[in-house]
Amino acid sequence: MILFELIPFEALRLIWWVLLGVLLIAFALTDGFDMGTGALLPFVARTDAERRVVINTVGPVWEGNQVWFILGGGAIFAAWPPLYAVSFSGFYLAMFLILAALILRPVGFKYRSKRDDPRWRAMWDWALFIGGTVPALLFGVAVGNVLLGVPFHLTPDLMPIYEGGLFGKLFGLLRPFALLCGLVSLAMLIMHGAGWLVLKTGDAVQARARRYGRAAALVVLAGYALAGLWLAFGIEGYAFVAPPDPNGPSNPLINEVARSGSWLAAYAARPWIAVAPVMGFLGTFMAWRALSGRGELSPLLWSNLAIFGMISSVGLVMFPFILPSNTEPNSSLSVWDASSSQQTLFVMLVCGAIFLPLILAYTAWVYRVLWGKVTPEDVEDPDRHAY
Template identity: 70%
Template sequence: MILHELLNYEILRVIWWGLLGVLLIGLAATDGFDMGVAALLPFVGTSDAERRVVINTVGPVWEGNQVWLILGGGAIFAAWPPLYAVSFSGFYLAMFLVLAALILRPVGFKYRNKRDSFTWRTRWDWALFIGGAVPALIFGVAVGNVLQGVPFTLEDNLLSVYPGNFIMKLLGLLNPFALFVGVVSLTMHLSHGASWLVLKTEGAVQARARRFGTFAGLAAIVTFALAGVWLAFGVEGYRFVSEPDHFGPSNPLLSEVVRGGSWLDAYTTRPWIMIAPIMGFVGMAAQVILMRLWSGWSVVAGKVGIFGIISTVGLTMFPFILPSSLNPTASLTVWDSSSSHMTLFIMLVCAVIFMPIILAYTSWVYKVLWGKVTQEDVTSNPNAY
């Protein structure tokens, strides 16, 4: 009970905001290179044997990496119920596309070798490409929409309402800025996937992965910078009219929010958050350079870049989580869209117990499966994809 009292409602809300960011970063840093590898499959492998090598670099780990996706969804559901309700309703179409693409991945892995046919296997290779590229793109599109504000409002009973028909909602999500942020996400994942292939393969596959990864890494740096410029001059920010109650109930309608200024005003009031975009640029640049020198450290540098890029979004928007473009007062923030104090505390205890177990097991799996994948490995192993 003493710990429960020390971790007051405000602190727990900030902790779970940070943990949500950790889960998103974990997803991008682990399942992200799976998606990058799948998206690069038709380009870095020119023969069936080479493509089997590429697939088997992620074959043993991709299922475990998707745990981060499940944890992220579960954390949003339990720690941020209003965010879960509003976002899963507003991004229903986007999430359907992501899930449909992700379903192609296990099916592609399992069915690709069922027939010794060039046409059959090529079709599944492109299905795996879709399963990697589409989620990476859509995740970025979702972030771009969040930065602009999502077109929803809340009724007095806190029921979320999205006006418009199917076509209007879809076209609203696929706006120029959101698509551009999607390109940032896609190139980031491609670069990370290429770094993994440089680490895990050799010969022609490694050379092609290094070439594609260098291009994707440079593209990620440029698009990340241009997205920041676009955000500064082309996207309005959100702000509170008066300081909200950090210990108040989870009811966004009790706080008054308006649009105006720039999201980048946060760097004036909290200059220390500049470390996030710096980490993004330095990490991605180091990944490109190290991809030609020390492949293992290139993967680490890519994860640093991912940490910086995703942290940049979260820290820039704080305390906003999901702004509303239709009714700014309905915007969801850290201070008014969480679960109860007791729920957050119990969940934190569970996270402290189980998160180290997950990390330890994941580390052990990667240690056991360490080493390069060769054509001899996949041809001699009857369990290989």
Template identity: 75%
Template sequence: MILHELISFDLLRLIWWGLLGVLLIGFALTDGFDMGVGALLPFVAKGDTERRVVINTVGPVWEGNQVWFILGGGAIFAAWPPLYAVSFSGFYLAMFAVLAALILRPVGFKYRSKRPSPAWRSGWDWALFVGGAVPALIFGVAVGNVLQGVPFELTEDLMPLYPGAFYAKFLGLLNPFALLAGVVSLSMLLMHGAAWLTLKTEGAVQMRARKIGTVAGGVALLTYALAGLWLGAAIPGYHIVSPVVANGPSNPLLTEVVREGSWLSAYAARPWIAVAPALGFLGIALATLGLRAGREVSTLLFSKLGIFGVIASVGLTMFPFILPSSTMPSASLTVWDASSSHLTLFVMLIVTVIFMPLILAYTAWVYKVLWGKVTVAEVTEHGDTLY
């Protein structure tokens, strides 16, 4: 037997669907509070010293946290090439805006303290705000569009096409449901950033973070519930009506898909997946209460639980669909027809099994070393050695 055949093709596809979710959730749990802190910076910190305190809560860790984003993109490219091609083409301007905003973050960290000018530093503070708020919003908008279906088609040789005028396609992404999903994402990460600041700061900065985070948590709860009701009442779901060939070729056109009913019918077919939205609501609610009560470690953990539940609920609700098509349902990409080859998935899994524990161990060690609060005294004493 060939080595890679020890694990069946259909199981490898399922494993990599799960690993993709792990990478995306890992990015949201770690770099999510970095983005939240950046978006909160102009509002929780008054004066240069307080803003330096806020920046230095994430300054030592943001680069490592962003690795999850790179890993997620790399995993999509290697494990799900049709998904990479179709999604990055359809969301080109959105991805460009995300990357432009993320580029502002390292530049802001490095250049902010190079000059003492208040105007100079204020400008970079707002750049850090953009670097946090814009990606947090756009990621949610993208998820909202995926749930509605993306307007792409596939030719016979599987080339993706996006019919229609370019400006119309871009403006079409900014539809009401997608914007609501963007608000869910932004408010959730603002809450997450506030939970991090509650843990890492003290005094006035901590108090402001708690107040803003409590409001953000309430907004996240309300909009997540509204998005769920909207999804069930007004947005058609996707269903495979032809026999599923889980170990077949990666050709979406061989699968017959219809767009009818509701996404929420998945909860009738697989009732156990209701645990995901339940964890989402529970985590956000407990994090919001923790912010209001002034708790620190538990608040951050509950915030992570809420984010985990929200993202997992999207993936489990859509399964086995990864990227449905609104204009050509038969072109929709699923777990069973959009992956790389059997051998590629197996080799990638071996590499992941070796290196993922090393990454997690190193990340845990870094956070242990950097444990503790960032104080005004520390920032003032170390001067130019900190951001």
């Protein structure tokens, strides 16, 4: 037996679907509070010293947190090539805006303190605000569009054709349900960023973070519930006409797909997946409650649970679909027909088993070293090389 055949193709596809979800959730949990902190910067910090405190809570860790974003993109490229081809071309302009906004963060961190001019620093503060707000919003818009279906089809030789047009690749994504998902995503990460600031700051900044975090949590609760009702009664789901072969070839065109019922029909077929939205609602409610109290670590922990539950609920409801087509349902991509080869998935799994524990260990060590609050005295100490 060839080595890579030790693990069945079906199992490898399922493992990489789970790992992709893990990477995306890890990105949301780590870089999510960076983006939320950036979105809160103009509101929770009113003096230059307070702004420096807020910036220095994420300054040492934001770059490492983005590793999960890179790993997620790499996993899509290697494990799900059709998904990479369609999503990165179809969402091209949105991706460009996200990357441009993310680029503002390192520039803002490095250039803000180069001059003592208040107008200069205010300009970079707003750049950091954009760098946190725009990605948080557009990532949610992308998720909403995935649930709605994306206008693409596959040619007989499996070349993906996106039908949205140049401007449709941006403005065509701004559909009402997708905008609602974007609002939920932004509010969710603002809540997460508020939990981080409660843990890392004190006094006035912490009090303001609690106030804005509570408001964001209420928006998340209402928006997530509304999105669920919209999915139940206003958006058609996707289903295979005949069960696909989990060990079959990577060719979406061999399976027939139909629009039918609701995405939420998955809860009737697999009742256990209801644990995901329960975690989403419970985590958000408890984060709101913790932000209303005096706990400092609990708001961040509960917001972690909320993010885990909400992102998981999307993947579990859609399974086995990963990118449906709303113009040609038979071109929809699924876990069972859009992956790389069995050998590729096996080699990637071996690499992941080696390097992911190293990344986790290093990340844990960094947060252990940087544990503790950031104070005005810290940022004014020249020996600390603060931003």
